[in-house]
Each structure stands twice: as structure tokens, then as C-alpha cells.
Amino acid sequence: GIECDFTITRLASDRFLIVTGTAFGRHDMSWISSHAPTDGSVTIRDVTSSLACFGLWGPNARSIVESVSADDLSFRFMQARQITIGEVPCWALRVTYVGESGWELYPAAEFGLRLWDTLVQAGAPFGLVPGGYRAIDSLRLEKGYRAWGSDITNDTDPYSSGLGFAVRLDHEFIGRDALPDPSTGGEQSLCCLVLADSQSVAMGNEPVSLPTGEIVGRITSGGQGYSLGVSIAYSWLPRALADPGTAVSVEVFGVAVAAEVRADPLYDPTGARVRA
Template sequence: MATRDAAGLFDQTSFGKLEVSGLEGLQRLAGNDVDRAVGAVVYTQLLNERDGIEADVTVTRLGEDRFRVVTGTAFGVHDVALLRRHGIEVRDVTSAYACYCLWGPKAYRILAKLTGDDLSFGYMKAREISVGYVPVLAQRVTFVGEFGWELYCPAEYGLTLWDSLMAAGSPEGMRPAGYRAIDSMRLEKGYRVWGLDITPETTPLEAGLGFAVRTERKAAMKRPESELACLLLDGERDVALGGEPVRLDGRPVSRVTSGGYGYRVDRSIAYAYLPPDASRVEVGVHGKWIGADVVTGPVYDPAHERIRATPWK
């Protein structure tokens, strides 16, 4: 609720951070087009020869042939090995940088207290700024569906940056928050988690990530027989966490990939791979079958207005 109404401060220092050189190799492995202007942030999957999703990352172009790839906490070693197998030069710099995520409608007001630098750069852009006395790479990216930034600084500045953000944000109602809060909010926005919702066995088209694939690569992909769908369970107290069976017209057809409770929408949410025409299913929770509606698009802020807000105007 603090993140929805004011701001939340999340410590994502554990996320994997990789410094990569070699545009040609990275472009060949990525589904999306990573050959963008310096300062652009690209959301993409790294794909195998069957178009299966081997990694789910953001790629920030820091220079002509210098990129920062950010991946999940547990996936750094996996992704380094993947990139190196494809002849891409990569260096794991996870421990070199702290990362704090400042997300919420008051994020701009909070950060503006600490810097005189221009914060009006757009969504999926990155810029080097100073926050107090701390050098920061600010990336306009979110994993919770609220306005804000990922803020990267050298690890030795981490405590100073955290304390500065807390001092500026606490009077505005900002609260420190954790990964469970992130998981609840990403379910509401339909953001996928690699290893659960998406794997090397699923393609971007099956996962509903076709928007993150460049046109020529998408055209060569096989049309999916099933797609990852969002389910809104009838029972608010019946929460699926993953692995629960899903049946369509009384017939088992799938299992829940991930699920939980969305506190901003007050609904129990789950995801499962289903035929594209499915509209109503049942989910097995706690030994009983719970009805669920199949819905399209994010259940929270479907127009993405909060993410793309311009509070400086």
C-alpha cells in the first residue's frame, strides 16, 4: 500500500549484474533489438535454437560496445555461462554495485530532494546522476507497476545512498519493502519470473511476450497452441502458489506456474498455460476446486499510466 500511495524502497543488490561487450553476439542471442542508442534500456529474453527462453533480462547500453545485463538473483552464474557459450565477453560485477529501487507516485518528489540533475528522462531510459554525494546510474524501469527507478551505485556508497533515500522518503510516507511485496505487485502486472512462468521449454509467444521480440525473429516463430494466462480466482481466501492443477470443462489441462494475492486489487491471482480460447477454468486449491476467470492484460493499471507518469510537469 505504501508503494501504491507514496513510495517503497527495495534493496535489489542481490540481482545479477553483468558487464557485456560484443553487440553482434548479444543481438544474435536476444529476442528483442538491443542495438539502441546509448542510454536505452531494453527488456528481452535470451533464446535458444528452439526459441525457448534461456534468460529474462534487461539490457542497458552504456557505450558503443558496452552493455549492462541485469538478471534475477539466482541466475547470474547461469547467464554468464550462457553468454560465454555464445562467444560473448562478459564480466560478473554483481558484488561491485548496490541497487535500490525507488517506486511509487512520490518517487520523483523524493529523489528530486537529493539531486539537481534532470530526472525527466523517459521510461526505459538510463542516465548517470548524482544523489547527494553518490554517483548513481538511474534506470527508469519497474517490476511492480509504479513510477520510479532502479538506482545503481558502487557498493562502497551503498549505505550512504540507502540512508539518504530513507531520510528524504520517510516524511513522504515511503517505507522499506521486500521481495514478497514485489512478488504480489508483479503478479498484478503480469510480469513473468524465469524458472516458473517462463523456462527454456517455453517461447516468448507462448509466454505472452511477443512485444519483446523484434519483428523478423517473431515472424519465424511457431504459433503457440497454449499461452500463459492470468486467472482471477473466485475465492479471496483461496490462494494458489504454484503447481496446483488446472482443469478446463472438467478435464485437467495445466498447472499453475505461479500465484499469490494482489493487495492493490484485492484478488487471488494465478498464472497457467491454457488454450487461447479458454475463458473459465477451475484450480485445485487445498483439496477443492475453485472457479477462476481467464483475463487478458494486467489486472492493475492495464493502460500503464502509472509507469509512464510525468510528475515533473
């Protein structure tokens, strides 16, 4: 299964920063600690309370930071660098959970408000607005990013989840022998569904049925894709039903809504925007 979903940034030859979802810190810390060497060669420390975190993403993210930073921002996607924004030093991680170019910014906690004020002021001419969880969730659905705990769990495998690109079989790792055949995956596949009625939104656990009425799955997560103007949902379906174009229906608040399996990601399938 998939035990955790986080990013690991190498800060130095012997120092790494692990960032996980807000709700999963204790779970992930416990898992990592229980599998860490016991010979004293590795030290694990929870630094959550010592850092603030801001995600700055979108087509104008670079212009906003460039207006208040003299540092070189040309480092690529999945790289990190220490920069100064205004008067605030921070780590800038070139990662995204929303499918747009930008950074996760990590200043010391005591400078968090200063960085916030700097970004808000610098972003005003560019139309910068704060976005909450639902905005982020809508964007990650359009981009096809999986949510741990709903779309993927410790009961799912990476190949069937569409995450086979993250598996390297040229070395040993925990769970390697339990993986299914990479060419086929497991008996089910995580599928992207687009509902015919864009105003019908599946939130999770709704039944997914064939035209015959047979229930073949349940929604793991869903929401409005505001950039695309469609209602998106994800569901585990039998592998034979995972082909794009397969017709199903989703029961949304007691009403059967027609839906179709689509190839994902729906938004920026080549990944050009996150690498811009």
C-alpha cells in the same frame, strides 16, 4: 524457448550493463559466455559484487529523489542516466518490475549504505517503506510481468507467453526458425486467472480443471494482488481455453476454487503509470 530474462542498458557506445534476477546470474552468465564471439572483440565481466542495487518505485518516487538530487530526472521509461543522490553517484535505470514509475539505482557497493540512509531519510515524509520479495511479486502479478523459471522457461515461446512485442523478425537471431506462427502462437497460452475467493492463494503447481473435472493445466505462479484485492494466478492452458471469461477451477490446498481467465495486465493496462 526463452533462455533468459534480463535488461540491457547501453552505458557507452561500446559498454553495456546486463541486469538479471538474483538467482539466475550464473545461468545467464554461462549462456552469454558460451555464445559470445571468440575473437576477443567482446569482454564479459561479472560486476555483481562491485555494485549495490535499490529499486525505488511508486507515485512519490520522483518527489523523493528530487528532494536530494539536483540532476535532471526527466529521462523517459527504458532510459538510463548517471545522477547523484545526496553525495552518492549512481546509475539510475528507468525500469520497473512492479508496474509503478521509478528507478533501479546502482551505486558502487561501498556507497550502498550511504544511499540507503539518504533515501530512507528523504522518503520518510512521503511514507516510504522497504518492500521485500513478496511485495514485489504481488505487484508484478497485478502488472502481468512474467517470472522466468516458472511462467516462462526455455520450453516456452514468446508469442504464447504474451511477449511477442519483444520479438523483431527483421533480422537473424538464435532460435528464429523455431518460433511458431506469430498470429497463433503455440498449442498453449499463458493465461491470467483471478480466483473467486480472494483469500485462496495458489503458490504454484496446483491443478487447473474445467467444470467437468478434466485437468487442463497447472499454476506456474500466483499470489495476492493487494492493490486490486484479488487472488491472481498464471497457468498454461490449451489455446482454445485462453479467451477471457473462460471458467476453470484451481485446487488450492485440496479445495476446488472457482476461477476465471482474465485479460492481462489487470493493473494499469495502458502502461500510463510506469511512464509517468
